[in-house]
Amino acid sequence: MAGLEREKGQRERVERLFLLALICGICLFSSFFLFVSLFRFHRLTAYAYDLGIFMQGVWLMAQGETPFVTLRGLHLFADHFSPILLLFVPLYRLYPHPFWFFLFQSFSFGLCALPLYRLSLRWLPLPSLALFLSLSSLLHPVFFSMLFFDFHPLVLSLPFLLWAILAIEEGKTGQFFAAILFALSCREDVVLPVLCLSLWGMFRGRRWCFFALIFAAFWFWLASTVMKDLSGAKEVFYFALYERWGKTPLEILTNILSHPFAALKEMLMAKGITMPPGFYLLLLLAPFGFVPIIGFEFLVFGLPCFAFVTLGDRPAMRELGFQHSALVIFWVMVANLIGWRKVMGWMKGLSEKEGRWWQTTLLALWIVCLFCFAVRYGKSSFLVFTRDKLEKAEAKIVWQLLMEKVPEGVSVSATTTFAVPLAHRREVYLFPNPFIRCLWGASKEALRQMDGKGKVKIRDERELMQRIRERPVLFVVVKRWTNWWPMERSDYDKFLDILLANPYYEIVANFKDFYILRAKIDRQR
Secondary structure, eight states: OHHHHHHHHHHHHHHHHHHHHHHHHHHHHHHHHHHHHHHHHHTTOOOIIIIIHHHHHHHHHHTTSOOEETTTTEEHHHHOOOGGGGGHHHHHHHOOSTHHHHHHHHHHHHTTHHHHHHHHHHHOSOHHHHHHHHHHGGGOTHHHHHHHSSOOGGGGGHHHHHHHHHHHHHTOHHHHHHHHHHHHTTOGGGHHHHHHHHHHHHHTTOTTHHHHHHHHHHHHHHHHHHHHHHHTOSSOGGGGGGTTTOSSHHHHHHHHHHSHHHHHHHHHTOOOSSOOTTHHHHHHHGGGTTGGGGGHHHHGGGHHHHHHHHSSSOGGGGSTTSGGGHHHHHHHHHHHHHHHHHHHHHGGGSOHHHHHHHHHHHHHHHHHHHHHHHHHHHHHHHHHTTTTOOOHHHHHHHHHHHHHHSOTTOOEEEOHHHHTTTOSSSOEEETTTTTSOOSOSSOHHHHHHHTTSSOBOOOOHHHHHHHHHHOOSSEEEEESSSOOTTBOHHHHHHHHHHHHHOTTEEEEEEETTEEEEEEOOOSOO
């Protein structure tokens, strides 16, 4: 009896030790990404699309105003239906700073390890292996770009989706519905993984998941209605990304199912902006040593999510670390655990020595795969998303000029990296707006310009001069060598030369190739 008590006490101590190690790992990973996000913000290398959009929208709501985002030319919830952003409003009243976005996004990522650990304990025989796999899963290269690149509410859905899977496995109805409610509130397209998870739950014998299908369908109708009403469009304009498959969700689904081989070929050979054909799927599976393929019965239920990402006309959705991969990566993470459960089961017939050798060898190969991909893509992702950064001393001077020379509340047009520190105001525009209208509103042309398919050009200099003469904004903030998206470099330089030489704006601050211009207001006006 005493021996059993000692064994139980020892087991509880080990469990507490592993839980402490898990919490430390979560805090370590989350703190790293929080630091990088704040580093990008303070070095002026965060972007108006998308950090500036959420900063302006949430700031407006914190002021009790309608969140019409002038950086996008849309109501905040017409662009994407993300009611979870309402949780940031009281925090923004307390302290208006994107720190809150970075904090929640970083720790949402880190907290993915918690449901993964609980699932691993159910499926794997060794608690140490469960701890290792759940924490090391956070090294998948998809997370580096996803978290380095500003803020996206879609990323917040990841721990809730994993929590829903855990609730299905444990048969906890209340936790499942709470998890999918929080997940759905992150963005309208989370409806698709929730539908797929509900089908998985029914496959696992959880009949109550049928009601989740009905709830997800209702949420899709609600999100679509809100987005259409707020944008003034007849349909959710993002459907235009799939218009070669159809104009309505039902028509799109019907045409995909009626052309399965064409759809499958496109899914397998998906091409991103920089991603060669076929590499997207490869880079999702390879960092986990292709072990997720062994858990194919779970991956099958995630195929609609993969189709959603790969069959649209937006190449950025197939870039490994863009936020759209959040709809796919959690399927891969859970399938990886299922794969390891099967591998460990296959070894039960081996002798203890042989089993230990195979376990050690396979785990070592898996670690090498993950580590190599994490180093390769983690480093390159950091370099990509900090390439526009200013040196510490330069950034300090530019921040000081922005705060001193551009008063609060005045209208301003700024290039993408300078629009972010100026986002807390009613009128802030992404240059060349409002002189040249672009990336504005719920239109196909705006979607094309976002994807780089429709670069903004100076088509009529006389019309441009007329717009400058009208002085639609009081301040303009530009830099000669910067991220000139959404314009071509030649057109950006041309516009900048016209702006610096015109008699209607005067330079009020200049540091190297950085300029702040203020409109000259004549007395008659």
